[in-house]
Amino acid sequence: MNQEKIGLFISELRKEKNLTQKDLGDLLDITDNSVSKWERGINAPDISQLKRIASIFNITVGELLNGERNFKKRENNNGERILEVKNLSKSFGTSKILNNINFELYSGDVVGLIGPNGCGKTTLMKCILGLYHSDTGKVEIDGNDIRYNLEEALKVVGSVIENPDFYLNISGLKNLKIRMTLFDMKDIGYMNAVIHEVKLDDSIKKKVKTYSLGMKQRLGIANALINKPKLLILDEPTNGLDPIGIKQLRELLINLSRNSNVGILISSHNLPEIENICDRILMLDHGTIVEDFGIEKVKYKNITLEEEFMNKLEGEKNE
Numbered sequence: 190m191n192q193e194k195i196g197l198f199i200s201e202l203r204k205e206k207n208l209t210q211k212d213l214g215d216l217l218d219i220t221d222n223s224v225s226k227w228e229r230g231i232n233a234p235d236i237s238q239l240k241r242i243a244s245i246f247n248i249t250v251g252e253l254l255n256g257e258r259n260f261k262k263r264e265n266n267n268g269e270r271i272l273e274v275k276n277l278s279k280s281f282g283t284s285k286i287l288n289n290i291n292f293e294l295y296s297g298d299v300v301g302l303i304g305p306n307g308c309g310k311t312t313l314m315k316c317i318l319g320l321y322h323s324d325t326g327k328v329e330i331d332g333n334d335i336r337y338n339l340e341e342a343l344k345v346v347g348s349v350i351e352n353p354d355f356y357l358n359i360s361g362l363k364n365l366k367i368r369m370t371l372f373d374m375k376d377i378g379y380m381n382a383v384i385h386e387v388k389l390d391d392s393i394k395k396k397v398k399t400y401s402l403g404m405k406q407r408l409g410i411a412n413a414l415i416n417k418p419k420l421l422i423l424d425e426p427t428n429g430l431d432p433i434g435i436k437q438l439r440e441l442l443i444n445l446s447r448n449s450n451v452g453i454l455i456s457s458h459n460l461p462e463i464e465n466i467c468d469r470i471l472m473l474d475h476g477t478i479v480e481d482f483g484i485e486k487v488k489y490k491n492i493t494l495e496e497e498f499m500n501k502l503e504g505e506k507n508e
């Protein structure tokens with residue numbers, strides 16, 4: 190038991206509720222001096238006191254002992270598990286790029302993957318999509334292990350990774366139709382709705398080589414949606430989008446998650462945007478998940494995701 194950590198946590202909880210040390214002492218039938226000693230880490234509450242403190246602050250004894258709230262689990266998560274990544278590691282030559290990655294993603298969840306340049310976000314997404322072989326570990330998409338059933342697994346996935354590849358000399362529409370054929374999709378009405386959704390109606394018949402960066406990005410998103418995916422994997426999808434495009438993408442992703450129950454893994458350096466749309470954050474640093482939390486955590490702490498990011502990474506550096 191880490192007395193100091195518990196003490197700091199009690200002090201934080203007490204201040205949050207605007208209680209003085211004496212108020213808390215009165216609630217627990219002890220003196221303010223005893224509370225003060227806990228908060229300074231000189232000694233710690235016994236188990237019956239821990240239980241009473243936990244009930245006063247509406248948290249669990251486990252959270253109290255850990256010195257922090259557990260924001261990992263989403264309440265009311267009735268979604269099915271659409272992605273499981275277990276003990277995944279990946280090296281290039283002698284450099285270890287991903288180090289024992291573990292997480293799950295449920296349908297309807299929007300999970301933000303954030304971390305500094307080169308920390309392994311794109312590599313992780315490529316491993317999930319079977320574009321890279323991981324050294325160890327397992328990736329399961331909608332119950333299919335990608336080692337044995339990649340094709341089946343990818344049927345339910347849409348992705349935009351780095352710069353999507355298109356046939357440049359044909360139109361955006363023809364590119365989308367090729368993808369429709371690949372998935373044996375015949376619903377032209379759905380395809381037109383997707384084109385409209387990414388606001389490419391006016392340029393969809395033009396050759397892709399005439400597209401601007403943002404238009405290519407929009408086509409990439411349309412392309413990712415064409416097979417009605419259950420899981421979307423988007424690597425920096427806001428790159429190149431103008432503010433209106435970013436807003437449209439935000440609304441589209443929120444709509445897909447809420448109304449179609451699509452699970453979304455999205456990486457971005459635009460932390461305010463990630464904070465806006467994600468339910469959960471995975472923070473990656475040097476190939477390791479250093480934080481995995483529900484977005485309520487930053488809201489609760491009344492700080493921005495950017496501040497949480499800086500605190501965590503600066504803290505790591507100083508440790």
Ligand SMILES: Nc1ncnc2c1ncn2[C@@H]1O[C@H](COP(=O)(O)OP(=O)(O)OP(=O)(O)O)[C@@H](O)[C@H]1O
Pocket residue numbers: 281286304305306307308309310311312313
């Ligand atoms: N094909 C490759 N061969 C060798 N090293 C690679 C390869 N792809 C990526 N790396 C290395 O893996 C590390 C992680 O790269 P990755 O592209 O996954 O980072 P990232 O988190 O996506 O960064 P960014 O925010 O800049 O997009 C980097 O050190 C990179 O140099």
Ligand SMILES: [Mg+2]
Pocket residue numbers: 310311312424
């Ligand atoms: Mg990247």
